[in-house]
Amino acid sequence: MLKYIMKRILMLLPVLIGVSFIVFFIVNLAPGDPARIIAGVETDEETVERIREDLGFNKTVVERYGIYMWKALQGDLGTSYYSNKTVIEAFMERIPNTLLLGFWSVVFGLIISMPVGIISAIKQYSIFDNLGMVLALTGISIPSFWLGILAILLFSLKLQLLPSGGNEFWYSVILPSITNGTQMMALMTRMTRSSMLEVIRQDYIMTARAKGLDEKTVVLKHALRNALIPVVTTAGNFLIMMIGSAVVTETIFSWPGVGRLIVESISKRDLNMVVGCVILITFIISIINLVIDLIYVLIDPKIRSSYGIMKG
Amino acid sequence: MNFKNAENRSQVYETWRRLKKSRTAVIGLILIFILVTVAIIAPLLYDYNNDIIKQNIKERMQKPSLAHPFGTDEFGRDILGRIIYGARISLIIGVTSCLLCGSIGIILGVVAAYYGGMIENVIMRFSDILMAIPSILLAIVIVAAFGVNLFNIIIAVGVATIPQYIRITRASVLTVINQEYIEAAHSIGAKTPRILFRHILTNCFAPIMVQATLRIATVIAEAASLSFLGLGVPAPTPEWGAMLAGGRAYMREYPHLVLFPGLAIAFTILSLNLIGDGLRDALDPKLKK
């Protein structure tokens, strides 16, 4: 098992380096003089030159990337151009909020998608199934920023039940996580359903029925675990999608997470912060993905054995 | 060769026949047809300079009426007209980025599958890297760095879809490549590029079409998110996401400001998803009766 984890971490490194490379170059190859932008139009050329030197903009991009990565390996992703906070400090301050939002979005997504997906598959073509699939399709088609706005309009402005933004109260997280989790919920519902449909046609389900097991055991014990394998495999993609939509959700609900930090930094052209945050968030996603893969290994014995974690 | 052609034609025909049988796909096709038609004839319905971008403070924030079926916005512009012109922007972004990035992805996918080895490795790692970054973040970074204009937006929202095309194409090429008729084509001396594009791509057509339809939907949604965040096509160009963002401040009293642009986005994505679903079902051999 340890070997497997090590192998996965080793596979992660080139991806992370690649991500940092791509993001760094996109930002640094952009037209326009970053020093001039930071300094403002009014500042004289001398000050701009000083800023340029301070921030290293007078060196070539490749040199700067080398220096950046060298420092990054030592845990230094630089400092914000505007505040005195280091990128890592600012990121660490915000990331718990993003993870909290992500966690509740997943919880919301799972609570709805699992039962709806399973029941829809078992009662294929029933009213429940049709209704569930229409809802899922709607969920996929509604962009999260519109859903968020509608939620605020209804629950905050009209009904005044829930706060429209911020994170002061424990229930502040409700609207953002529903907004953020809906699309994933809808996709998961459809996946669970189609995966279940596939599995219940398998011979071993007939075998289980022929043993005299009741339908509940057949579905929950024999079918579901097999059906979850493809769903868990793609969970990583859902996660990436959801962290992405968190950028928008956090902005709508003034949720102080990393997504909002990135959007704020972009409007200030605080490029160090943007590059740092994107790299760090990708890093965190990769770690969570690794954990998901380990869960996958736990439910699929075939994979488990190929990494020597079987007991007998 | 002729036999092969006939088979391809009949495959497309068969797909079309089953697509027509799928109620969801037909609804989706009709909706998209309406949307495209309206977007094309937009100049006949509204005058861009006078109705769409000119501010008319006297008529601001009117509720829906006969003169303005969807009401007017915070600058007194007709919302229906702006939504119709907005459809043009969204469709242009969706289709162009799909054509552009789709072609890049398909070519890379075919190359990866056909040549294998080092080339394949490099292409696949590149696609892994792109997939590791949340697509909206990638788009934000690109637009923020290179500036906000239509072309940059098309690239920004499209880049994240490239890996999807690479993977789908590579997977389908790999399943096709070892089949006997490809070997047969080799043995009668067909040249490599000819084999690639004539045989392999016609057989990978189906999964790529499904992918493209669904990707247009996500790209349109993403472009709308960008302009919602203030990184979209600059004002006063009518764009759905920007209209939503603009109307947000007044939505308590004037909910129609956020209702209709959002509906337009959802409507477009829904239609594309319906077509994509119908197409997938029509092409899925497992569902063949």
Add this chain to the structure above:
Amino acid sequence: MHRSNSEIILDMKNLVVDYETDDGIVHAVNGMNIKLNRKQSLGIVGETGAGKTTTALSILRLIPDPPGVIKNGEIFLEGEDILLYPEAKMRKLRGSYVSMIFQDPMTSLNPVLTVGEQISEVIRVHRKADSEDVIRKAKEMLEVVGIKSDRYNDFPYQFSGGMKQRIVIAMALACYPKLLIADEPTTALDVTIQAQILEVMKDLKEKFDTSLILITHDLGVVAEICDIVSVVYAGSIIEHGTLRDIFKSTKHPYTEGLFNSLPNINARAEFLKPIPGSMPDPTQVYTGCAFYERCKYAVDKCNAVKPPKIWLNDTHYVVCHKYDDIELTQKEVENNGM
């Protein structure tokens, strides 16, 4: 479970099963009759699509519904019509009174559960026993079919096809069923493994006093293990008798065709003689004999009138117009039980 200690284990009368699909109604089983005594083993022989598996599944009442519907008939297990049972009562029979072995051992075991658990499960459902007893019993069953009990915690993919089929057999016999239905149990296996599996089944059938229904298209397998044979065509029996009846005095042209299509080392016929044509469209309803189009003895009557069931002796009957005349001389027509 208290049941009359009758000699007849299974009595299926005039079973009719349809699959109602979008493309029309498929008549899978058209008036099937099976009578099976204790310890007896019956071979049901026929081509793919003859309705053999559907017949078997209806005994367990596991026909996928929709689209499958039992239209008519009665299935008596030791004197009780199970088609009238509520589902819960039916469940108690499955796996304990009647067990079934499916065609492909590769797919009939659940890939994510240990084989031990899959055997234990059936014991746990049907027998009152604490978990230790259950596990001990399951390990015992593994040994019975020739697998070391220390492989209890292994997963299906760790076994070969033949081993998997042994596990399936262990699972099916774990509750000592009175009736075991084996649907092409050896078709998916290598020839050498086939013989082993048949041997295991034969032994255990004796050991556990189980009646057996063996579904196959392979007459060799039937000769190996069965006492009586039903030959099935287009959803109903066209010839039935003891092993000797069918093999030594083959009557129906279809059965004859089945034998002729077998490679025969002794006769060394120049070529195998396959039966021309293929199974008829199952959505069709016949006024006459379903085999008409492929039969070399066919006369006009065969297409127009359904052939009667003609008893040739106490155990042997054939459903064919070719023997209409014999009926006059060797008259022993059974009027009931059609």
